[in-house]
Structure formats: C-alpha cells, structure tokens
Amino acid sequence: MRTFFTFLMDGMKTALRGGPLYYMWMLFLLILIGITGWSYSYQLRDGMVITGLSDQVSWGFYIANFAFFVGIAAAGVLLTVPAYIFHRKDVKSVVLIGEAMALSSVLVAMGFVGVDIGRIDRAWHVLPYLGKFNWPSSMLAWDIVVLNGYLFLNLFIPMYILFNHYKGIEVPVRKYFFWVVLTCFWAISIHTVTAWLLSSNVARPFWHTSLMAPRFISSAFTAGPALMIIILQLVRRFTDYPVSQGVIKMLAIIMAIAMQISLYFVAAELFTDFYFEGAHAASMHYLFLGLDGFDGLKSWIWTAVGFNLIALVLLMVHKTRNNMVTLNIACVLGFVGIWIEKGMGLVVTGFIPTPLGEIFEYTPTLMELGVSVGIYALGAFVFTILTKVAIEIELGRMGKFKNIKQGVGNAGDLDNKIIVEPLPTTATVS
Amino acid sequence: MTDKQLPKNLQDIISHQNTESNNQTKGYQQAKEHHEVKSPQQTNDLKYSTSPQLLDVHQEAENMPDLAKRHFFKRIGMVGATGVAATTGVAAAVEATKAKPSWGGSSFMDAMGDLFQDHYTRMTNEEMTEALDRIKRKAKRKFGVDIKCEDTKPMPDTYFGYALNLSKCRGYRECVEGCIRENNQGRDSQVQYIRVLEMDEGDSNLEHSDHYYDPATVPMKGKYYLPVQCQQCDNAPCVKACPVEATWMDTDGIVVIDYNWCIGCRMCMSACPYWARHFNWTEPQIATEDLNHNTNYLGNRPRMKGVVEKCHFCTQRTRKGRQPACMEACPTGARVFGNLLDPESEIRWILENKTVFRLKEELGTEPKFWYFTDEARART
Known part of the structure; x- marks a missing residue:
C-alpha cells in the first residue's frame, strides 16, 4: 500500500542514500550551514552590531540577497508556462526541477529576511490573530503573505504530482490547472511586491520610481534562466535524468530577451536622472560616478554593467548562444551582473545620501558574509534533496512511475535528438 | 475656538483630531485631570544637576x-x-x-514574560502592571537602581506641535544633550534623536549641510543652523510601513513605539524622510549615574537591542504638562512646544502670526513640526 506516509518515508530514504560525491556535497553544504549557525549566534548575542550596517545604511547585504532571490524564485514560472500552458513535453519533464529551484529560492529569501530582523524572538508578531499584522497597509506585510503563498504553491503542486507518480498515476493536468495558473500570477506578484517594498518609500528618491517593479521582473527573468541553465547541465552531468537541449535553448532565448529589456530599463533610468540632474539624482550619481569623493560602489556597478553587456552580446549572437561554453560564460556573467546591480547596487544606494543629506558608506563585515553563506547553502541543500527525490520518482526507481522513458527518452539520446515543437520565438530568432 | 486665522493644514489636523478623539483606540484611557501645556515662562521645570557633556568626538576617539x-x-x-x-x-x-548574564539580564520568568507580552493596545491593566514591573526589575538588575516606569496615557483635548525659530538657533547642540540625558539613549552607540545641521547661508540643500561641525565654535559666520528630529507627521510613512503595528500615532498626535512589539525589521527607517528613526544595533550602554529614573512605557524607558527608537516628544514629561527636554535645554529660546488645540497657546500664536515652513512638505507627510524666523508676517 503506497500511502502518503510511505511516500515521505521512501523520500527520506532516497535523500539519505547516495554515492560518495553526493555525501561529500551534502557534507560541504552542512558545514556552510554550520558556519551560519556559528556566526548567527554572535549576532543573536551581541546584536546586529556585528554587521556593517548603520542608522545611515540600515539595510545591506541581507536585504540585497533577499530581493535577488525572490527574483530567482519568481523565474521558476518560466518553466511552468511552457510546460503547462504550451504543453511542451521536454519542458514538462524538467518543470519539477524548476519548481524545486523556486521553492529553495523562496527559502533563501526568507532566510535572509530572518537574519535581517533584529528580534527574531518576536517573529510571531506577524502571525494573524496571535500577532498584529499591519495588512494591507504595510508592504512588508504583503511580502510575508505572498512569499508564504508562493512557498506553499511550489510545495504542494509538485508534491501532488509526485505523490501520484509514486502511486503510478498520471494525473491529468486539468485537475491542477487552476493552481498552476495561480502560481504563474503569484510568481509575478512576489517580485512585484518586493519591488514595491522599496519603491513605496517616498523618503528614498532612488527607489521611488514606478519602473522599479518592471525592472525587477526583467532582471529576474535574466538571472533566473541563467541559474536554471547551469543547474540543468549539472543535473544532466550528475544524474541519468534526461534533460533536453531544447529546454536550455529556450531558456537562453528568454534570457537574451529579458537582458535586453533589463538594460533598456537601466538606460531609461540613467537618462531621466542625468539629463537634468536634480536632487533626486544624487544616489544615482553616487552609484555610477561617486559623490563628494565617496565612490564605494562605483567599481561594482561598472563591473556589473560590463558583465551584463558582455553577456548580452554572447546571448544575442546566434553562434555564441548555441555554443555551450560561451552560453555558460554568458550565464555566469549575467547572473553575477544582475546580482550586483539589483542586490547591493540597488538596495545600498537607496540609503546614500541619507534623507538629511549625509553620505555614509557601507561594507559588509566578514561576520555578515558568514551569516549569509549558510543561507545559500540551505537553498542548495533543499534543492538537492527535492531534485534527487523527484528524479528517482520520475525514473520509476521510487514508486511505480514508468512514463518518463516513453515520454522523453533515455539519458543516452540527448542533445537535440529529441524533437520538440519550438516556440514561435525560437523559430524567428534561430 | 477661533479657527478663522488658522492655516489650512492646521485646520485639517485639528478637525481630524476632533473626529479621532471620539473614536479612540481600545485600551487608551483618558487622563483624569486636564493639564494645560504651560508656556516657557510659566513652567519651572526640574533642572539636571549632573550634566555629562557630549564627548568631544575628535579627542575621545583615540581612547x-x-x-x-x-x-x-x-x-x-x-x-x-x-x-x-x-x-x-x-x-x-x-x-x-x-560575562553577560543569561536571559539577556533577566530572570527566566521575566524573559518568558517579555517573549509572550501582548501588543500595547491589547494589554489588560494587569498585564501592563506586570510589564512595567518587569521593566523595573530589569533596570534594577542592570543598573542596580530603582526606576519609576509608568504608562502615561495621552491627555484629553491635546494635540501636540512644535515650532522652531531658525533666527534664534545658534547650533549649540544643547537640545541634543538635553534629549540624550532625558531619554536614556545608549551612550556608546551615540543614538541622538535630534540632529543639528550647519547650513550655508543662502542654501537650504540638506546635502550641503555639515552634520559634524564643532559645537565649540558656533555660531560661525556665514552659517545657520537647522535642528531636525522626528517631525511627528500627521500622515506618517513609518506608521504605514510597520508590518506589525509596533508604531502608531496616539490621540495627542505623538507617533509612539512599543519597544516590546518592534521586530527590528527597520522598514520604518527606510520609510522616514527625516532620518528620525534609530536602531539599537547592540544593547544600549548607559552609566548608572547617567540614567534618568523617571521613565515612561511609550517613552524613555531603557531600551533593548534590536529595536527602533526615535523622538516621542518626551511623553514622560509632556503628557504631564511639562516641556520636552530639548525645549528646556535650549539656551536661546528657539523652541516652542505646545497644544495645537489650545487657541491661547504660544504655538498657535506663531502659526497665526509668523511665516512658517515644514521640511519636505511636498512628500505629503503633514509634519507637526514648523520652522519660522523672527520676521513677523505683514498682517492684512
């Protein structure tokens, strides 16, 4: 009898079994999580004085990563739409991996908020009824709602599908189609709300722009596919799960388009601020050119601009986009470029100068990085387990599911051998 | 009440207040006696005998x-x-x-009591008494002294406002010092609710201001001084931004914080256009002899690490009819605090007779903090 209980138990067994490489990887992640635990204990004991934050720059590395990883989570939708709305079989076979990435990224984002609040012991104050939730006024309250909602959607839809596969049942998509559509809209909402968390502050002219949410979505749809392309190659390399080259091609094209839009938005902001420089342009001036001799972020942002431009060229040229070496370079550059631009570049710059015109710079401390490292690792840890279990179920090694080999093919016949109907965009660009 | 000559925004505030006062939040009790906010000449306030000077920052850094x-x-x-x-x-x-004591300087029971303490507006009288007792016990353990801590409710028919005469301010920073002594800010962390900006004559761009001028050399030729603190906005962005309603505007117009409910997310600090909010990055350190024993729950009681604090118009004083500490400390008489609902108050006279402005009024925050100069407005 295959019950939900045996499903969980078998899942746990699968997560605990693996080759030496698997154990070494998981041990490495656990060590990083341990570093976070150790560093965070100091933050709990001494307060947030161990960070480089100040009254002047009151959010920094933690919130920058929070904003970035909400974007990565939202990008999970880029696999959901082609898989369930356009019925692409090759995408559908990896959509569970995308959902695992979304789920892990939400956890990373929540982890960064968790370490950023000064009184974690009072986290229960945000619970409805028990606490006092300033909803719908507070954008942070909205963020708590949408992030938790997204977490549960990305937990329960894949779990529902996997549990049925485990029992040997292929559930027709129409049974959960509503929830899939909801997830698609929800993905946009989580990143929009995160952007509004910043843009709702009239006190910070740098953030107070209606372009913030569109910029967030476009940059998320650049960095998200970049990470996904790399992860799918790792899955292909380290497991026998078939990953179609068509999926990677599709993601590369999405990335190429999103990067153009993202850079266009940046250019639009730069023009508006610099054509006739008012007081509102001070933060932008600080970021790109430095202000009154302070230019701590200048080299960072120009690095990001350089990375993004190189990535853009590599993605736009047909030859380099289809070459896996140059595509991977583009992915790494694009991912790092967006991480700088929208993480530290966007969050920290909003605080410089302060509303009273003071310029005070911020550098994260080693302890702050120590607290952060295990949060990334936690995401990777959860992602590894979820992906491993999902693959074992899909390949019929855990439970009764056998469809995958007929549907997509074996690991042997990969790389363009699987014929799939290309999206209209694929056809026109290539 | 003679509303005829009131500026429009003030009329809005007052009418807003009149509707609000009939509709008070549950748990607020009106004070039994009606206190008049006295004008500076009438009030004979307590003076502090010990007044530790602010650190001479440039020399002290070395040691x-x-x-x-x-x-x-x-x-x-x-x-x-x-x-x-x-x-x-x-x-x-x-x-x-x-060698810090366990439970953050509390007993286990007190730590648990703090952990599960309810929101200010939902606490019963007994719960508030217990909370105040915990605060006193904690202060006793930390400082070895008995402090007084009350929960002073807003007075009826009171709506506070502040006006500051820029012609008189000379940048001595006495208000900053008075505020720190009164409100038990961490001395190591140098939290200051008031920031006095040294401005160039003919320029009101805050970015050109000097935050770290030497108060020993003021007033400097070619400069003027602009003190900024919490503007007690009538439409406060910080209140809107707080995810847990740890900060709100009380019926007397003061934006207060329940330090025991704040989760330390610092959303309000991002939202504040006046840089009025300050975070306790670590446990605030105050020498026992510097501690002000007369404290208030929504005011100057000793704070804990990880929470936000700001100017609260000295609730522990003003809700009992006294002046805020910064006004008392000001040697030039530049500061005028008072009840906006009292037509006889000095602040009402200023709003009716002087040309005033408010900081960043274009943001729509409706500050209850006005700036004015000695020049009287020509009457029509």
Whole structure:
C-alpha cells in the first residue's frame, strides 16, 4: 500500500542514500550551514552590531540577497508556462526541477529576511490573530503573505504530482490547472511586491520610481534562466535524468530577451536622472560616478554593467548562444551582473545620501558574509534533496512511475535528438 | 475656538483630531485631570544637576575601546574606518559582551514574560502592571537602581506641535544633550534623536549641510543652523510601513513605539524622510549615574537591542504638562512646544502670526513640526 506516509518515508530514504560525491556535497553544504549557525549566534548575542550596517545604511547585504532571490524564485514560472500552458513535453519533464529551484529560492529569501530582523524572538508578531499584522497597509506585510503563498504553491503542486507518480498515476493536468495558473500570477506578484517594498518609500528618491517593479521582473527573468541553465547541465552531468537541449535553448532565448529589456530599463533610468540632474539624482550619481569623493560602489556597478553587456552580446549572437561554453560564460556573467546591480547596487544606494543629506558608506563585515553563506547553502541543500527525490520518482526507481522513458527518452539520446515543437520565438530568432 | 486665522493644514489636523478623539483606540484611557501645556515662562521645570557633556568626538576617539570606536565611526561617518571596523568588529564584539548574564539580564520568568507580552493596545491593566514591573526589575538588575516606569496615557483635548525659530538657533547642540540625558539613549552607540545641521547661508540643500561641525565654535559666520528630529507627521510613512503595528500615532498626535512589539525589521527607517528613526544595533550602554529614573512605557524607558527608537516628544514629561527636554535645554529660546488645540497657546500664536515652513512638505507627510524666523508676517 503506497500511502502518503510511505511516500515521505521512501523520500527520506532516497535523500539519505547516495554515492560518495553526493555525501561529500551534502557534507560541504552542512558545514556552510554550520558556519551560519556559528556566526548567527554572535549576532543573536551581541546584536546586529556585528554587521556593517548603520542608522545611515540600515539595510545591506541581507536585504540585497533577499530581493535577488525572490527574483530567482519568481523565474521558476518560466518553466511552468511552457510546460503547462504550451504543453511542451521536454519542458514538462524538467518543470519539477524548476519548481524545486523556486521553492529553495523562496527559502533563501526568507532566510535572509530572518537574519535581517533584529528580534527574531518576536517573529510571531506577524502571525494573524496571535500577532498584529499591519495588512494591507504595510508592504512588508504583503511580502510575508505572498512569499508564504508562493512557498506553499511550489510545495504542494509538485508534491501532488509526485505523490501520484509514486502511486503510478498520471494525473491529468486539468485537475491542477487552476493552481498552476495561480502560481504563474503569484510568481509575478512576489517580485512585484518586493519591488514595491522599496519603491513605496517616498523618503528614498532612488527607489521611488514606478519602473522599479518592471525592472525587477526583467532582471529576474535574466538571472533566473541563467541559474536554471547551469543547474540543468549539472543535473544532466550528475544524474541519468534526461534533460533536453531544447529546454536550455529556450531558456537562453528568454534570457537574451529579458537582458535586453533589463538594460533598456537601466538606460531609461540613467537618462531621466542625468539629463537634468536634480536632487533626486544624487544616489544615482553616487552609484555610477561617486559623490563628494565617496565612490564605494562605483567599481561594482561598472563591473556589473560590463558583465551584463558582455553577456548580452554572447546571448544575442546566434553562434555564441548555441555554443555551450560561451552560453555558460554568458550565464555566469549575467547572473553575477544582475546580482550586483539589483542586490547591493540597488538596495545600498537607496540609503546614500541619507534623507538629511549625509553620505555614509557601507561594507559588509566578514561576520555578515558568514551569516549569509549558510543561507545559500540551505537553498542548495533543499534543492538537492527535492531534485534527487523527484528524479528517482520520475525514473520509476521510487514508486511505480514508468512514463518518463516513453515520454522523453533515455539519458543516452540527448542533445537535440529529441524533437520538440519550438516556440514561435525560437523559430524567428534561430 | 477661533479657527478663522488658522492655516489650512492646521485646520485639517485639528478637525481630524476632533473626529479621532471620539473614536479612540481600545485600551487608551483618558487622563483624569486636564493639564494645560504651560508656556516657557510659566513652567519651572526640574533642572539636571549632573550634566555629562557630549564627548568631544575628535579627542575621545583615540581612547575608545574597539567596539565604542566602531560605533563612533558609524556616527561620524568616516568611511575609511568601516574597513577597519570590519576586521576588528568580530573580536571587539566578543570582548564587549563577556560575562553577560543569561536571559539577556533577566530572570527566566521575566524573559518568558517579555517573549509572550501582548501588543500595547491589547494589554489588560494587569498585564501592563506586570510589564512595567518587569521593566523595573530589569533596570534594577542592570543598573542596580530603582526606576519609576509608568504608562502615561495621552491627555484629553491635546494635540501636540512644535515650532522652531531658525533666527534664534545658534547650533549649540544643547537640545541634543538635553534629549540624550532625558531619554536614556545608549551612550556608546551615540543614538541622538535630534540632529543639528550647519547650513550655508543662502542654501537650504540638506546635502550641503555639515552634520559634524564643532559645537565649540558656533555660531560661525556665514552659517545657520537647522535642528531636525522626528517631525511627528500627521500622515506618517513609518506608521504605514510597520508590518506589525509596533508604531502608531496616539490621540495627542505623538507617533509612539512599543519597544516590546518592534521586530527590528527597520522598514520604518527606510520609510522616514527625516532620518528620525534609530536602531539599537547592540544593547544600549548607559552609566548608572547617567540614567534618568523617571521613565515612561511609550517613552524613555531603557531600551533593548534590536529595536527602533526615535523622538516621542518626551511623553514622560509632556503628557504631564511639562516641556520636552530639548525645549528646556535650549539656551536661546528657539523652541516652542505646545497644544495645537489650545487657541491661547504660544504655538498657535506663531502659526497665526509668523511665516512658517515644514521640511519636505511636498512628500505629503503633514509634519507637526514648523520652522519660522523672527520676521513677523505683514498682517492684512
């Protein structure tokens, strides 16, 4: 009898079994999580004085990563739409991996908020009824709602599908189609709300722009596919799960388009601020050119601009986009470029100068990085387990599911051998 | 009430208040006696005999321990120092907190009581009494002294406002010192509710202001001085931004914080256009002899690490008819605090007879803090 209980138990067994490489990887992640635990204990004991934050720059590395990883989570939708709305079989076979990435990224984002609040012991104050939730006024309250909602959607839809596969049942998509559509809209909402968390502050002219949410979505749809392309190659390399080259091609094209839009938005902001420089342009001036001799972020942002431009060229040229070496370079550059631009570049710059015109710079401390490292690792840890279990179920090694080999093919016949109907965009660009 | 000559926004505030007062939040009790806010000439306030001077920052930096130095650099904005702080921060933090008692200086029961304490507006009288007792016990353990801590409710028919005469302010920073002594801010962390900006004549761009001028040399030729503190906005962005309603505007117009409900997310700090809100990056350190024993729950009681604080118009004083400490400390009489609902109050006279302005009025925050000059407005 295959019950939900045996499903969980078998899942746990699968997560605990693996080759030496698997154990070494998981041990490495656990060590990083341990570093976070150790560093965070100091933050709990001494307060947030161990960070480089100040009254002047009151959010920094933690919130920058929070904003970035909400974007990565939202990008999970880029696999959901082609898989369930356009019925692409090759995408559908990896959509569970995308959902695992979304789920892990939400956890990373929540982890960064968790370490950023000064009184974690009072986290229960945000619970409805028990606490006092300033909803719908507070954008942070909205963020708590949408992030938790997204977490549960990305937990329960894949779990529902996997549990049925485990029992040997292929559930027709129409049974959960509503929830899939909801997830698609929800993905946009989580990143929009995160952007509004910043843009709702009239006190910070740098953030107070209606372009913030569109910029967030476009940059998320650049960095998200970049990470996904790399992860799918790792899955292909380290497991026998078939990953179609068509999926990677599709993601590369999405990335190429999103990067153009993202850079266009940046250019639009730069023009508006610099054509006739008012007081509102001070933060932008600080970021790109430095202000009154302070230019701590200048080299960072120009690095990001350089990375993004190189990535853009590599993605736009047909030859380099289809070459896996140059595509991977583009992915790494694009991912790092967006991480700088929208993480530290966007969050920290909003605080410089302060509303009273003071310029005070911020550098994260080693302890702050120590607290952060295990949060990334936690995401990777959860992602590894979820992906491993999902693959074992899909390949019929855990439970009764056998469809995958007929549907997509074996690991042997990969790389363009699987014929799939290309999206209209694929056809026109290539 | 003679509303005829009131500026429009003030009329809005007052009419807003009149509707609000009939509709008070549950749990607020009206004070039994009606106190008049006295004008500065009438009030004979307590004076502080011991007045520790603010650190002479430039000399003291050399002698500070690492942790204090780190705070110091944070405050004075020396950017190069952050790198130094980053490397010494860990060791310094460890040093500074050696041999701390467990439970953050509380007994286990008190720690649990703090942990499960309800929101201010939902606490029963008994729960509030217990909370106040915990605050007193904690102060006793930490400072070895008995403090007084009350929960003073807003007075009826009171709506506070502040006006500051820029012609009179000479930048002595006495208000800053008076505020720190009164409100038990952490001395190491140098939290200051008031920031006095040294401005160039003919220029009101805040970015050109000097935050770290030497108060020994004021007033400087060619400069004027602009003190900024919480503007007690009638439409406060911080209140809107707080995810847990840990901060709200009370019926007397003061934006208060329940330090026991704040989760330390610092959303309000991002939302505030006046840089009025300050975070306790670590446990605030105050020498026992510097502690003000007369404290209030929504006011100057000793704070804990990880929460936000700001100017609260000295609730512990003003809700009992006294002046705020900054007004009392000001040697030039530049500051006028009072009840906007009282037509006889000095602040009403200023609003009716002087040309006033408010900081960043274009943001729609409706501050209850006005700036004016000696020049009277021509009457029509």
